[in-house]
Amino acid sequence: MDTEQKPLPAGYHNVAPNMLATIVTCLEMTTRPAPRPNPPSDGLTVERWNAPALADYRALYRRVGEDWLWVSRAVMDDEKLRVIIEDPAVEIYALMRNGEKLGLLELDFREGGQCELAFFGLDQSLFGSGAGRILMNVAIDTAWEKPISRFWVHTCHLDHPAALAFYQRSGFKPYKRMVEIFEDPRQTGKLRPDAAPHFPVLTAE
Structure with missing residues (x-):
């Protein structure tokens, strides 16, 4: 994600009807932030999910991400995803309640000295409940228990409209902005056609 590319010139840039364009914001923290208190748990727990079955992983990934046009893991080759x-x-x-998985947290430590907050999402029934703070506190504590000097994440304007502000309140600071253009997965059958109704599907004339 941190690749350097030539900046786009100022002005409007046409996007094909079968493509999506989004503004990606990269954020990082280089020191552990001051702790923020958890809200009442209301029966929620965060549990390590070791080597999940691909179908179970993808089901939760879709549950929390499909309406924000998360697509990468839904269509990734099985063996690549398994690795x-x-x-x-x-x-x-997984964020759990009564045995049901309602949230996904994925931390990637594969690059030495840093951690990527690779995926972070909740079932929509938990929006506004404080569940995001519970899950983020686990993310921050877990990341900084390791010998890292950088914890980073990227989000985009296709995500929940409160996501960027939430990451900043959690201690992440924006450092780079990019434009990403990719094929609209609703037009290829990779995601259901009525996903993300807040971002309309375009059709060619």
Whole structure:
């Protein structure tokens, strides 16, 4: 994600009807932030999810991410995905209530000295409940228990509208902005056609 590319010139840039364009913001923290208190748990727990089955992983990934157009892990080759989620340097956690998985946290320590907050998402039934703070506190504590000097994440404007501010309140500071253009997965059948209704599908004239 931290690749250097030539900046786009000022002005408007047409995007094909079958493509999506989004503004990606990269954020990082280089020291552990002051702790923030957890809200009442209301029966929620965060549990390590070791080597999840691909179908179970993808089901939770879709549950928390499909309406924000998360697509990468949904369509990734099985063996490539298995290598990632079974890597001992990748830690996956599920936010649980009564045995049901309602949130996904994935921490990637594969690059020495740093941790990427690779995926962070909640079932929509938990929005506004404080569950995000519970999950983020686990993310921060777990990341900084390791010998890292940098914890980073990227988000985009296709994500929940409160995501960027939430990351900043959690101690991440923005350091780079990029434009990403990719094929609209709703037009290829990779995601359901009515996903992300806040971001309309375009059709060619």
